[in-house]
Amino acid sequence: MVKRTDLSPLGFSTANSAVTTLGVSRRRFLAGASTLALGCALSGVAPWGALAQATPKRGGSLKVAVPAATSIDPVKLNSSGGIAIVQQTAEYLVYAEPDLSLRPVLATSWEPSEGGKVWTFKLRQGVKFHDGRPMGADDVVASFQRLVDPANASPAAGAMPFLKKEGIAKVDDHTVRFTLDRPIGTFPYFTHTYNCVILPADYAGNFAEKPIGTGPFKLVSYRPQEGAKFERNTDYWDQTKPYLDRLEIQTFESPQPMVLALQSGDIQVVQQLSYIDAQAIRNDSKIALIQADAADHRQLCMRTDMKPFDDKRVRQAVALCFDRPAMVRGLLGGLADVGNDHPIAPIYPEKIKGAQRQANIAQAKKLLADAGYPQGFPIDLYTHQYLELPQYAALTQQMLAPAGIKVNLKVEPTNLYYNHWTEVSFGLTDWTSRPVAAQILAQSFRSTAEWNAAHWKSEPFDALLAKFEAEPDVAQRGKLGTEMAAILTDEVPAVIAYFNKNLRAARTGVQGLTGSMSNYLDMAQVWVES
């Protein structure tokens, strides 16, 4: 299925080792994952891919529940529901698998030059848009230019600050060259940002009315707050796929009706659900839970330019108050990996070494006394009503109390919190996974980053980050990452106590559904058992 020539000749050593011998490594991964699942508090959780055993069968239809959607214009797209809908109809150049290997989609191969500053993508031949026109380099160039053009307001522009409109060029009908402002060793992963689907060059911003992509399903109808209906694209470039004849994606405003509809069989798949919402169905024999490692995490940011957190010892004291394993058990039933105050999650190929920070109240008190706060201090903690954040904030209040830090909780509605989250002196924010660690590091901890909520500035860190971003070799990135992680763990601009795992649920009979770090939904691989 995946040929070696399809892969980047340079870099991504984990990706290479995982994909070239896909069968073996997948089995090995499963073995590891099932031992993990055994120790997991959530019984009945299947590791990703465990549902993919028998031979795929064509035909049938499925209904999938996703969270609320707003606009489905790929350029402005941001809602989870909208992303899931667009992903069935339009495609990326590459697709990051659950183990972060890259699967060629509209690009068949990619190659860096000039040390990772220039990336050349070979495009798949014989791909047709849903209106019958062939997909080629012009469409790819136009799609990316549209996203990074400052005249269009797209969230993707923020994800790829190193890509300018002028840097995107057609080489021939099936080759596109990206010239970046600076070398980026993992650039192909950035083309997997959710807005970066390839649309016809003449796309006019009216996706809801004229949804033209190259994807496995054609979008037949879309209705706000209801969902989308799809039918099989019989002209799909991979003639073996998709397996389903019809697909319906329903958007839900809240998780409880989703779970109820799954239980009753009205829908067959829930694209994403939280640990708390999964409680109702964990013992249901007709429902399988699929778990995926992710890099989602919570940053408890402390303003390093304001009292009391301008003193590193105070921030270290806060970090020492948290009993992380207890948080993972209490907040998420064990469905998370313990974090060490840096955002490079265990799922990333850059393996980080370093001693894990343990709870130590005595040392926290001593650090506070040294910093001039022997009695502790009162502080307002801001967060918003979302997932386990309010409970996390309440735990923070409890865990910091023994050190004398009196936390006053300010749990706000989401829209209110996001209006000032980078201004508050003590804030708890949810971060979702990015396919590469560099993206999170750059967005949250680079001195000049807009979302550096801790207002933390470190020249050595910035220098390491620039090297890390440019480095194509994963072992080298591992070394640089370990150095950066050590700085973050020592300086603690933010406490990162754990990395969440993602859950999705399906009724038995649904086959081939995989989990996803980014909660992406790939329904082309899914079939129904008769």
Place this chain on the structure above:
Amino acid sequence: MLRFFGRRLLLLGVTLVVASVLIFAITNVLPGDVGRIILGPFAPQDAVARLNAELGTDRPIVIRYVDWLTGVARGDWGRSYAFDTAVFPLVVERLGRSLTLAVSGLVVLVPLAVAAGVAAARREGGIFDRVLSTVSLAFGALPEFVTGVFLILVFGIWLGALPIQALPPDGAGPLTVIAHLVLPVGCLVLLLFAYLFRMTRASMIEALAADYTRTAELKGLPQRTVIWHHVLRNALLPTITVIGAQIGWLVGGLVVVETLFKYPGIGSLIHFAATNKDIPLLVGCSLAITFVFALGNLAADLLYAILNPRVRHGRHAH
């Protein structure tokens, strides 16, 4: 009667204009930045600013209001920011759906509650009265997300007898449509039954004890005539006012029921518009709901006037 009706219609127009001004003023102080809400927390600030300029949300509120008002006058209700679609057809579709649910609910609820109220009042303190008063009060006190989940669990999941999603598939026949509406309607009935039942029961008891009832009975009128022509006619008056006042809520306020049974009506739409600061959509929904609310009250007043000769004759005397 015509003058009364005309005056009420004029008042309705004024109400709508005042409501739209109020809604515009209130949306101005809603928390959140429109561009930021649409593009998400991690979009770059200049993209947010550009989108706000594109949507025109950075212009003064008075200019936006005048713009919107001239649009409405031309039949253009504007475009939803978040859904990127025209407001008017969306609101009309949702309003139709909400009215269907509300009317279905009333069609089941009103005869049931009134009949039960009459029966209970006639044997005040009897077994039927006591059991129904207690049970209905218990259900009425439970919030709809409890009774709704209870109904879904029992009828949708354990018995598997009824669809739990109220929206029928495209092109479904009337029987399928009714089957899909059973659970949400049941939820509404459980929620409102106690209210209407107790109202009817109380006014029935009062009317049964009234002098005119005794006179009618002493005149030797048959029991049936006394109940239908003398007691019920007077006892129903407060019940009608209550139903009229509930219409606005039944159409625009069923956010929980709509969400639970996946029946996106105008309640869910206005809730979405408010949390996402989608001002054109919010104003459009509010106007539609205000309109229905005012119409509901007007209908109740007219019915009241027809049933109550004092109102009718009072109007004629002026």
